[in-house]
Amino acid sequence: MSDNHHKVIIIGSGPAGFTAALYTGRANLNPVIFEGMQPGGQLTITTEVENFPGFENGIQGPALMDVMRKQAERFGAKSIYKEVTEVDFSKRPFTIKSYDEVYTADAVIISTGASAKLLGIESESKYMGYGVSACATCDGFFFKNQKVIVVGGGDTAMEEANFLTKFASEVIVIHRRDEFRASKIMFDRVLKNPKVKLVTSKIIKEVLGKEENGRKTMTGVILEDTKDHSIQELQADGLFMAIGHKPNTDIFKNILDMDETGYLKVKPGTTHTNIDGVFAAGDVTDKVYRQAITAAGSGCMAAIDAERWLEM
DSSP states (O other): OOOOEEEEEEEEOOOHHHHHHHHHHHTTTOOEEEEEEEEGGGGGGOOOEEESSOOOOOOOHHHHHHHHHHHHHHOEEEEEEOOEEEHHHHHSSSEETTEEEEEEEEEEEOOOOEEEEEOOOHHHHHTBBBESOOOOHGGGGGGOOOOEEEEOSSHHHHHHHHHHTTOOSEEEEEOOOSSSOOHHHHHHHHHHOOOOEEEOOOEEEEEEEEEEEEEEEEEEEEEEETTTTOOOEEEEEEEEEOEEEEOGGGGGGSSSOBBSSOOOOOTSOOOBBBTTTEOOGGGOOOOOOOHHHHHHHHHHHHHHHHHHHHOO
16 A cells, blocks of 8 residues: 555544544554644634633633644644545545545545634634634623624524523624524524514624734624615624534535535434445534534544444
8 A cells, every 4th residue: 555545534623533533543543634724623713612621711722622633643643734625435445635646545534524604704704703703602601791793594593692692781683684584483582582682684894893912802893784785883792603504515525425505414323424434523414513522522433433344
């Protein structure tokens, strides 16, 4: 076999990928991790992480990923900072391509995650992690007695708005259309919640903020009316995107089984995909929980599944 052949290749990093690397490394499988376009995954754009067990005082998202990477490397895992552009799972060993470079593997663990759909404006990126978030369950705690905005009109937006009322003093839901597409039961819950205010036919044009002593802080948004195009400024301490997630599975289309939105399907109670020897873990399979700890847990499962499969 060539130098580019490995027992286990992990596509994607983050909590799922690094945990899979840790466990396969400890099993002497010498895993290789393709960290892709966002090494460390979504947590690298998160500031404080307080809900990952083992860090009683919290830890910065990038620091947590660095710790997990180093722990995996301690047991022989190797990171490759390249993007996987093509896969061939039709025969073994499996083929993984990064542009012109070809790698092969006896088993593959996919942990490419899912990306939150964002507005796509420059100021949104500037204040991501400094008031702007795509995960209410991750960051809601930091907005006690503050005013926050939720963007979206579906069930996710309603669920996040209701959740945020546990902490925030006021939650404003902004939707670009007149009517919400959320289910009646979810919408009714929001209507009955005195902390939630609904604003329709508005889009966010810009996220406002300030920078003091080297620290950025979001202070509000500029709204545009979708009908008369009038502009108004709205002060707020936080902005939560709730317009959905997109699993990073484009390169696996027509190869692996996935649902209508692109999440990879695994056999119940396992991380096995429809192709023997190919496993999936983390947010790439999870549209419900999407937490770092659940991703790490499924990364452990994928590693054990892969190890047992290789021994067959």
